[in-house]
Amino acid sequence: MNEPSDRILREGLRTNPLSPEALARIRAATEAEWRATVSAAPAVKPRRWLPWALAASVFGAAVIAGLTMLGSLQGGADGERFASVLRTEAPGLSELRGLRSNLKVNTGGALLSGHSYQSEGQALLVMEGGGNLRLAPGARIEVLGKDVIRLDSGELYVDIPPGTHAASSFVARTPAGDFRHVGTQFALAITGDGTRLRVREGVVHWVAADGQSAVKAGSEVQIARDGKATHRAIEPSHAAWNWTSAITPDFDVDDRPLQEFLAWVARESGRELVLADDVTRKQVATIKMHGSVNGLTPMQALSAVMAATPLRFDLPEGKIRVSFAGDSPTRQ
Numbered sequence: 001m002n003e004p005s006d007r008i009l010r011e012g013l014r015t016n017p018l019s020p021e022a023l024a025r026i027r028a029a030t031e032a033e034w035r036a037t038v039s040a041a042p043a044v045k046p047r048r049w050l051p052w053a054l055a056a057s058v059f060g061a062a063v064i065a066g067l068t069m070l071g072s073l074q075g076g077a078d079g080e081r082f083a084s085v086l087r088t089e090a091p092g093l094s095e096l097r098g099l100r101s102n103l104k105v106n107t108g109g110a111l112l113s114g115h116s117y118q119s120e121g122q123a124l125l126v127m128e129g130g131g132n133l134r135l136a137p138g139a140r141i142e143v144l145g146k147d148v149i150r151l152d153s154g155e156l157y158v159d160i161p162p163g164t165h166a167a168s169s170f171v172a173r174t175p176a177g178d179f180r181h182v183g184t185q186f187a188l189a190i191t192g193d194g195t196r197l198r199v200r201e202g203v204v205h206w207v208a209a210d211g212q213s214a215v216k217a218g219s220e221v222q223i224a225r226d227g228k229a230t231h232r233a234i235e236p237s238h239a240a241w242n243w244t245s246a247i248t249p250d251f252d253v254d255d256r257p258l259q260e261f262l263a264w265v266a267r268e269s270g271r272e273l274v275l276a277d278d279v280t281r282k283q284v285a286t287i288k289m290h291g292s293v294n295g296l297t298p299m300q301a302l303s304a305v306m307a308a309t310p311l312r313f314d315l316p317e318g319k320i321r322v323s324f325a326g327d328s329p330t331r332q
Contacts, residue, residue, distance in 0.1 A: 088106075096117065130164030136154055175190075200218075
């Protein structure tokens with residue numbers, strides 16, 4: 001049976017898993033049946049009812065286990081929604097389903113608690129509480145709750161701008177401990193040597209078995225399997241972050257001020273935005289853009305947008321400098 005027909009058949013046979021109340025009623029009915037069997041047994045032969053009681057107990061357990069398994073096989077409809085897929089790159093994102101065939105998760109599909117997922121290509125997810133999660137090829141995660149995931153292998157990138165995901169704290173778990181965001185951009189990876197954390201913006205709280213610490217922007221921590229941590233500095237514009245720019249959320253430029261767009265590019269590229277003078281600042285604040293840059297990386301979008309303005313840009317170390325076209329560019 002081809003995949004579309006198989007999917008239609010699965011959807012047609014899908015039933016909602018039983019609620020906790022329904023399961024409680026089944027248990028109560030099973031217990032009542034067991035007690036009735038016990039009370040009906042002859043008093044002079046107390047052991048005669050034992051096989052019936054055992055049978056009733058086994059039957060009840062089988063019913064409950066079967067119904068629970070049915071709910072699991074149907075995709076965990078009672079699972080908490082963690083995120084939805086905004087975009088993937090071939091060969092895409094899959095739900096890992098044990099002995100059964102893995103199930104592709106298409107654009108718009110949900111990631112639910114109690115399920116594991118693997119990204120064969122890069123994947124961009126929008127989290128329910130706010131912010132986005134980017135998976136590098138080969139990344140494997142398990143969703144533990146609406147705000148909690150475990151990274152089993154590969155690398156992920158978390159982008160939670162300040163002020164978003166405020167209702168609860170996003171947590172990423174690894175063998176090295178838990179990592180909680182504080183309005184931040186950070187990358188987390190399982191490597192051959194252990195676990196690696198890179199913080200690009202804001203602060204990440206690292207909670208380990210022997211304590212906790214705050215890791216600030218511009219820091220990289222390599223945590224060995226024995227728990228030993230090695231720290232070093234890493235610039236927000238370092239080439240190690242480049243993979244995250246290949247699958248950024250699109251920025252809608254149409255009828256938006258140039259200033260907002262430049263701030264977005266600066267944040268996505270980890271660069272500082274520098275405006276050459278007051279006249280440039282005024283132009284950046286008043287120019288409105290039109291059209292679309294969807295599908296372009298931030299730096300590609302920057303080139304396309306700036307070409308339609310009287311301004312120019314250059315890229316000195318760690319910066320985006322904007323000036324008038326006649327201005328002398330800063331050396332890189």
